[in-house]
Structure formats: structure tokens, C-alpha cells
Amino acid sequence: MHAISSINRSTKLRNIVVAAFGSVVLVGSISSFAANDVKASILGTPDQKAVESLAIKLLSAPEVKKQKEETLKLLQSDATAKTEDGKKTLRNAVDELAFAATLGAANGDPTHPKLTWAYTAPRTWLGHKVPGSRWGIDNPDNVYRFITVDGASKYEITGKLKQPGPVQFSFLLYDTYFGENTKQKNLDEPIAGLRDRDIKVESDGSFKIIVDNEPGNGRVNHIQSNGDAKILLVRNTFNDWGKQTPIPVEIKRIGGSDEAKLATDKELAQKAADYLKAGTQTLLKFKDAGGLLAAEPNKLNKPFVRGGGWGFGSNGAFKLAKDEALLLTLDPLGAKYLSLDITDPWLVSREHVRANGNLNNIAAQANKDGTFTYVISAKDPGIQNWLDTSGLHEGNIFIRWQALPETTKAADGAVREVKLVKLNDLGKLLPPEATKVTAQERKKQYDLRAASYSHRYTVE
Helix, strand or coil: CCCHHHHHHHHHHHHHHHHHHCCCECCCCCCCCECCCCCCCCCCCHHHHHHHHHHHHHCCCHHHHHHHHHHHHHHHCCHHHHCHHHHHHHHHHHHHHHHHHHHHHHCCCCCCCCCEEECCCCEEECCEEECCCCCCCCCCCEEEEEEECCCCCEEEEEEECCCCCCCEEEEEEECCCCCCCCCHHHHHCCCEEEEHHHCCCCCCCEEEEEEECCCCCCCCCEEECCCCCCEEEEEEECCCCCCCCCCCEEEEEEECCCCCCCCCHHHHHHHHHHHHHHHHHHHHHCCCCCCCCCCCECEECCCEECCCCCEEEEEEEEECCCCEEEEEEECCCCCCEEEEEEECCCCCECCCCCCCCEEECCCCCECCCCCEEEEEECCCCCECCEEECCCCCEEEEEEEEECCCCCCCCCCCCEEEEEEEEHHHHHHHCCCCCCECCHHHHHHHHHHHHHHHCHHHHCC
16 A cells, blocks of 8 residues: 555554554654653664663764764765765764764674664664664665674574564675775675575474574575674565564574673774774765766666675666756566665665655555656655655665566666656656645655654564
8 A cells, every 4th residue: 555545544553553552752853763661672672772872872982982073074075075965964974874883883792692773763762862873875664683793603593474574584694894894895795694585484484594604514594604704684674664573583692612701891982983984984985986976966877686686776866956856767577675765965864754765665656557756856746756855955866676576687677767857847747647745645644654664663
């Protein structure tokens, strides 16, 4: 069901959420969430709160504060910071990257592995105010949970699917957090991993995965690590926010050498500063020829196969005058999941909890032929499939095709049209079936988004 056709459900859905999980209050920044009286949920675990608390503490460490200033100065000297929108969004981008770095350090012990939700919007929950940790074109439809691992240990991961579950999920092993040691390309090239279609699940929905450095030798649900392994990323992708549920996952270390000595606060702060420095270099690297920040404005690059093998991606950029819009038409190619996401000039997602910073194939309206037509603009054009830049005229675009038919080997023709147009000309350029939206209906659409998004916080 599409978002606008569902707007009359927003009040009902909100009441259901409140009745089931306690008061849900959206406050302050529209991407903030307060649910302090909500019981422990799939994502709101004691480990999650402990890691967040330590990461917030690390933000005040001298090493981190010094690196933040160095990062800010370095990025301020870049051409992107000279633009109005680049300058406007820079400090927030540095703040969010810094918190992503402190989260990585706070959950950095592979001998005491913890599952931590990260790379997400700011929120207030679990009794504290949590900064945003978005960077590198985070996907608002994803719940990203990371586990620090090493190649010398053996880990057992257990989980249980709860229906309706994610439209796609994966467990992928990487050798870098932020592109450190010039491994920027490796951020999309896992060492090894398992996608949902690779995992054997029992009749009750449960499954067990073993991660170690031994060959699989025919073992099911096995991920082979190596000496470079650093992070196991658990990725859950949703396209129906109000219904789909994160997979409950637990991990324990069941083999390896003696446990490492716990790091001191100073050592953790230095690790966080190092991660922040590496992330800064990654952002600058993305600006090189072919990088995600180097795309020619108002065009999309040819779709490419994602490194995890779970689908296709395409990136681009938008640069619009006040009276302009970017018109895009995409073919889903039979994918169960298609999304169009926009970011600021520094690759941080735009407001998506209570605004259309992204649209997936459930939230968007399909054309009669099965394609999807979208409009990106700073001003609301009054149609359902509007990507809301929250006032920015410049930024970046990323498109994801996932959960494709096995027979789909290429994405030729997936991008049907990308066209810079005048806002006043949209009426004659849009498909005749494009749903028109009033200001009141837009507010209801955004209320429904916020209520639907809150589901991932509260589900037990």
C-alpha cells in the first residue's frame, strides 16, 4: 500500500504503537525520537545502551575533540565547503561522522563482541540523547548493526526470523570500518558473508551462523574470516516500515586465544580519533574522479553490482535552481526492494523520519507500466513521489535495487530517464496517474512516516 493512499491510517497506527509500547513522542529535530518508558526492544538492548553511553563520553575526550577540529578545518578547505549548501551542512556531517567513530571505538573489543545499531539518525531513547551517526550514504531503510571481530576468534551467531521480517538481510565481514589504511573501496567489498538466500533457517525461523578462520568444508551457515577481519555488519532492509521487524540476533565468542586486556579510556579515545581521521580521508577520496562526490550534476552513473552481491546501485548528484527540479524514472527490474535516497553534499542522508529524504517501492507510487517516476526539488511540487531536500539545492543521489530475481544479471535500462526541468513544466511531463498531494495531505504523509519509523525502535 502506498503512503498517500494510506494516510488515513496514520492516527490509527500511532495509537496502536502507543498502546503496545508506551508513549511515543516525536520531539525537537524531526529526526529525533523519545521513548524513555519503552521496554527493552530488539534494538534497545543493554549492550546498545552501554556502547552508546561510552561513545557519547568519548566525544568529550581531548583526542577526539582535537581530531574533530582538524577534520573540520580540512573539509572547510575543500571546494564543497565553499558552496552555500556545503557550508551549511558541514558541521553536522563532521559531528555525525565523529559519533560513528566513537561508536566504533566503544564497541571495539573482538573478545567481548556486542551487537550495536549505528549509522542512523539522532534520537532520544533508553534514557539518553543519542547523536546521529550517519555517513557515507547511509540508507534510511536499513538497520545497520555492527560487531567487532578478529580473525583469530571463533564466533557463534544465533537469530530468529520474526514475520514480517526484512525484505532482505545479510551478514557480511569487512576488513575496514571507515576506509582506514587506504581501503576506501573495501567499504563495499566484503571479505566473506552470507545473504538471506544463503542461510539455512529452521522451521521455527531460528538459525545459527559460525564465523571462524577455517574452511567451510561443506558446513552450512559458515563465514570464513581471515587475519584482516575487523567488522561483521548485520544489514536488515525494510520497505514497509510500520510492519517489518528487525531480526533478533545474539553473538558469543566460542573460541580463540586468551581474551585481550580491556582498553583504557585514553586508548579508546585515540582509536576513535583514528577512525574519524580515516573517515575524513574517505570522504575526500570519494571526491576524486569516479568517487561518489565527483558525479556530474543532474546525471546518474550506470548501475553497478554491489560488492556484497545483493543487488545493483547507481549514484549521482543534483544541483538545482529555485525554479528547477530533477525528474527521474526507474525500472525496478522485478526487485522486491527499490529505493531512491538523497543526501547532503557530504553524503549524510536528508531528513527521512518526518520527510521524504528517501522513497522506496512501498512508499512511492508506481506508474501503470510498473516503473517509478520521482521529483527531486527544494520546493514541494505537490505530488506523492517527491524527494524532499529539506531546502538544499545541491546534494547526492543513490539508488538501490535489491532482492532481485535470480535471473537478473544486469541492470541495463534500469534508469529510464534523468531530466532537469522547470517546476512549472512538471504538470505536462509527469505520468497522468501521478498522485497530487495537498499541503494537508503531505503533513499526514509525514505523520505516517514518523509513526511507521518508530516501529523499529519499539518492537520486542
